[in-house]
Amino acid sequence: MRFFSAAFVAALSASNLVSAGSWFDSGDVTVNDAKKVPGDSPLQFCDTDHSRDTVQIEKVDLLPNPPESGSKLVIHATGTVYEPIEQGAYVKLTVKYGLIRLISTTADLCEQVDNVDLKCPIEKGVLSITKDVDIPKEVPPGTYNVFADVYNSDDTPITCLEASVTFGSKKKSTEAVESGGEL
Template sequence: MRFFSVACIAALSASNLASAGNWFGIDDVTVNEAKKVPGDSPLQFCDTDHGQDTVTIEKVDLLPNPPESGTKLVIHASGTVSEPIQTGAYVKLTVKYGLIRLISTTADLCEQVENVDLKCPIEKGVLSITKDVDIPKEVPPGTYNVFADVYNSDDTPITCLEASVTFGSRKKSAEAVESVGDL
């Protein structure tokens, strides 16, 4: 059985944004080590108590990290589901570009897991996922903040994740310095 860790719901949401053109390569990542999700990614746990979460996130890795525009991002995530995730589970998703709210929506989690060939209910057990995401070439510079609060159909918490990434032109700046140096 293919695994799914709701730990990567923010990453899956990011993949949906990528296909819509709203999620781009990351040049800089800000992570609070105390809240950091284990693994190599910008994901952090929210400030809420995670003792009652339905999913225990063990690891989320992005390759490459940070992602680069115009490339494929591979997301590997693993975790343990302690109670079945039922039809009707949902995610409250907010994406901000700096101070501008780009997205504020509630999405059906079961529709999202179909992107990784799973269907609700998701039974108890250890799960893992691998998801490829194509990152568009167009990368507007700025800071993006993603917040995903995930609940089961009975409103019990599944997990809560956030990420803050700065999209910049570090490569372009380096190329500009090199071309100035060539003058």
């Protein structure tokens, strides 16, 4: 599966995964309010100390939320970069489908941010990103859990994000009932 960098530097990594290969559909989104990234998205901060993060994510919005397969997803993210993000920055990414690990890899963050028209080094300051993504029609139903731990080239933490999305449960049931079909 390919990655897509969408949303703000750190959210880039986790949101990248949004379109990386069908992570979102019109299903249920589980979010712990205490860890929730501000905005309208399923992103949450990991259970780690974020006091040393070089990026403060202020808001991530998805339109529509939840995203729908076969449609366009608009991702808008804002935040502040406190230290430059240099060549060599990376993301440790894990994607699970239920209990099955689909992806466990380390990817070059600077290669990914190129997808949202950014280049490393990313300088200090306020950053706002908007990106349109086409979500594929073929999204297998089930729960997807995405975990992205993002680091700068010197191993200082940029951020850590996670998301959990359940696909296909409500939409297919609703469509079957509306069309008079069996569940």
